[in-house]
Amino acid sequence: MAAAYTLYGSFLSAPTYKVGLMLALSGLTFDYRHIDLAKGQHKSPDFLRINRYGQVPAVIHDGFTLCQANTILEYIAEQTGKFAAADTAERQRIREWLVWETDRLEPGINRSRFFERFAKPDQAVVDYHRKWAEMGLEVLNTLLDGKRFLVGERPTIADISVFGVVAHMAEAKFDIAAWPQIKVWWDRVAALPGFRLPYDLLPKGDQDAV
């Protein structure tokens, strides 16, 4: 039997990992379809019908197509009630973290990682992004001080979204030891039932019922 969720993505993609982690921590199985970014499959007419922006990940749930990882997290939380907000105030704080992460954390870390792993641009471009990444990590480290999770006393999609980026900071050559509050929080997220690191979670090809 096909799983209710089908995840389209790449094991190299941090946003794909976010969605995979959300499904895994929520105890949901999913079918997986590998999109080969090096071959440009994300820009193919077939994939553009699933995600008009030509980016991974995408999800199909009961015939409904979704894209943009943070909105997929919010959708799954609303469907299942897991890692969801308890009230309007929490929902607002969670959404603020999701936007902050896209705006201030992900570009610095994910592009720094891209430059380390795949293609190095001019050193000034590398330095510019490393500075943004460090500013983002500094804000995160400060705001985690004295808190168990980002919003309230239990994990929410804000933690899963931000973790999806932080999980790749070592590949971007940032040492978590420099941000001790992030390290403590990382260990708390990594202890959640169902947790898996990126390369342990996402298959390298199509797979049913991950």
Next chain:
Amino acid sequence: MAAAYTLYGSFLSAPTYKVGLMLALSGLTFDYRHIDLAKGQHKSPDFLRINRYGQVPAVIHDGFTLCQANTILEYIAEQTGKFAAADTAERQRIREWLVWETDRLEPGINRSRFFERFAKPDQAVVDYHRKWAEMGLEVLNTLLDGKRFLVGERPTIADISVFGVVAHMAEAKFDIAAWPQIKVWWDRVAALPGFRLPYDLLPKGDQDAV
């Protein structure tokens, strides 16, 4: 009598404009508090109590504090029903545009504008951001083809959010004439009742009931 909404921001800030435009198009008056970015007021202890990230804009509505412009748009739409989604499918598409804009449009355009107006970094950094901006504008131009607005047949917060960035493209030295579908859509948004361009909308100092 104080207005229900108080907007904290700067007339120089594209995200502040987004929120001001949402309030204006929704027919809502608001009190305005100018945050002087050059003086670092956004990093002051007083302002950090309103917005923990130390960024503009922020909004206080009936004592409830909000930050991150796109979440403020979603909140106001939910409060008023204006520029809101009609159903779950529309809500998903709107959220996808909000994330795409933060991820793929705003960094290229807003930083290119910052480099033109305030501080020029190494030319390689300028070129890198201009390329991202052009890729974003190209995607937007393509996806607007044959559509009146971004989601459905009427304007939503997706249009207001994306317009808040596009409104600053001329200052970033991008000529809208190169993206004809964006120009047609711009004229449609600019014809909405209550519409005002950035420098006609945001005061240069504190002001009650804008």
